[in-house]
Amino acid sequence: MASITVTRSRSFVVPAAPASAETLELSAIDRVPGLRHTVRSLHVFRHGGCRVDSSARPADVIRSALSRALVEYPAFAGRFVGSVAAGEACVACTGDGACSLHLVGSNKSVQVTEFTCGGFVVGLVTVHTIADGLGAAQFINAIADLARGLDRPRVAPVWARAIIPSPPKLPPGPPPSFKSFGFQHFATDVSSDNIAQVKAAYFQAMGQHCSTFDVAIAKVWQARTRAIKYSPEAQVHLFFANTRHLLTQVLPKDGGFYGNCFYPVTVTATAEDVAIAELLGVIKMIRDGKAGLPLEFAKWAAGDVKVDPYQLTFEHNVLYVSDWTRLGFFEVDYGWGAPSHIIPFTYADYMAVALLGAPPTPTKGTRIMTQCVEAKHLEEFRDEMKGFF
Numbered sequence: 070m071a072s073i074t075v076t077r078s079r080s081f082v083v084p085a086a087p088a089s090a091e092t093l094e095l096s097a098i099d100r101v102p103g104l105r106h107t108v109r110s111l112h113v114f115r116h117g118g119c120r121v122d123s124s125a126r127p128a129d130v131i132r133s134a135l136s137r138a139l140v141e142y143p144a145f146a147g148r149f150v151g152s153v154a155a156g157e158a159c160v161a162c163t164g165d166g167a168c169s170l171h172l173v174g175s176n177k178s179v180q181v182t183e184f185t186c187g188g189f190v191v192g193l194v195t196v197h198t199i200a201d202g203l204g205a206a207q208f209i210n211a212i213a214d215l216a217r218g219l220d221r222p223r224v225a226p227v228w229a230r231a232i233i234p235s236p237p238k239l240p241p242g243p244p245p246s247f248k249s250f251g252f253q254h255f256a257t258d259v260s261s262d263n264i265a266q267v268k269a270a271y272f273q274a275m276g277q278h279c280s281t282f283d284v285a286i287a288k289v290w291q292a293r294t295r296a297i298k299y300s301p302e303a304q305v306h307l308f309f310a311n312t313r314h315l316l317t318q319v320l321p322k323d324g325g326f327y328g329n330c331f332y333p334v335t336v337t338a339t340a341e342d343v344a345i346a347e348l349l350g351v352i353k354m355i356r357d358g359k360a361g362l363p364l365e366f367a368k369w370a371a372g373d374v375k376v377d378p379y380q381l382t383f384e385h386n387v388l389y390v391s392d393w394t395r396l397g398f399f400e401v402d403y404g405w406g407a408p409s410h411i412i413p414f415t416y417a418d419y420m421a422v423a424l425l426g427a428p429p430t431p432t433k434g435t436r437i438m439t440q441c442v443e444a445k446h447l448e449e450f451r452d453e454m455k456g457f458f
Contacts, residue, residue: 088164116187
């Protein structure tokens with residue numbers, strides 16, 4: 070039997086320059102209670118690249134780059150503290166540091182695992198309150214820029230949380246339920262050709278284009294609804310988020326904003342409507358939900374809503390979805406090339422989720438990763454997913 074030697078070292082990586090000691094206010098979206106959780110992922114890199122120093126170890130290179138990046142992004146090396154001005158949490162730039170294995174502080178954790186073949190895996194843990202997916206990827210790309218020898222990150226970070234609308238607060242609703250459902254993991258790959266066929270059929274039937282996101286998520290929502298067999302009149306909900314394109318007038322022209330910038334889009338239908346519809350009909354439900362986003366966001370920003378749209382609920386009939394292919398993680402290069410695979414994982418099992426990613430390179434297509442049905446429904450869910458693609 071082959072023996073495996075594992076060497077671990079734990080150290081806090083502090084900013085390469087003294088911390089500013091400033092206190093940074095969070096935005097109204099940053100403070101959403103439903104964002105008070107971590108997002109974890111594994112980023113797999115093959116041996117390769119064209120580093121001048123071929124003897125450099127990824128862990129050492131990334132540790133040094135992380136220290137320099139924390140100077141540009143002090144919030145990731147800070148602590149949450151109470152805000153005197155707003156009466157809520159904010160970030161103190163204490164310079165306490167991010168923790169690493171080879172490389173868990175409060176706001177960012179980075180772990181690098183090296184293999185004898187020359188490949189390595191970077192494990193990331195991000196606190197959603199500090200940054201959304203685009204913002205987290207921007208920070209990781211900044212580390213990668215410095216790891217490749219750049220003097221400064223290509224994109225200058227911008228805090229500027231005050232540009233996010235802050236309408237009057239609504240009375241808080243009931244606290245969310247965190248009941249554990251025991252949702253199981255399931256992933257499947259869909260070829261680009263299969264997705265393209267559905268897109269073409271939708272255009273022919275509706276006279277409109279649809280996206281890979283629309284196709285994949287419609288299938289998951291329908292497959293889940295059918296597998297669980299909700300009562301026909303029960304409501305089922307699909308939740309996703311997008312807003313940045315609505316704030317182009319106030320976001321920095323050169324990019325750099327890395328705070329949470331999203332508005333919850335909820336699509337609601339009866340279980341019967343989702344289960345018996347043709348897939349093209351479910352896609353249309355999703356696209357109709359997207360179409361209403363500009364008006365709904367404008368009403369929220371103006372304080373013209375009676376129910377807080379950010380009051381997230383984690384009920385069994387709510388499916389949360391996210392597209393990881395457009396965040397920027399697949400472009401990260403520490404000097405050994407872009408990642409061959411990215412694996413989001415460990416979402417809480419009180420939350421039904423479906424994520425879009427990509428299969429390991431060089432395979433093309435879309436990887437659909439889910440944690441949305443219990444073991445008793447998993448086989449039927451799997452059959453529903455594979456029955457179409």
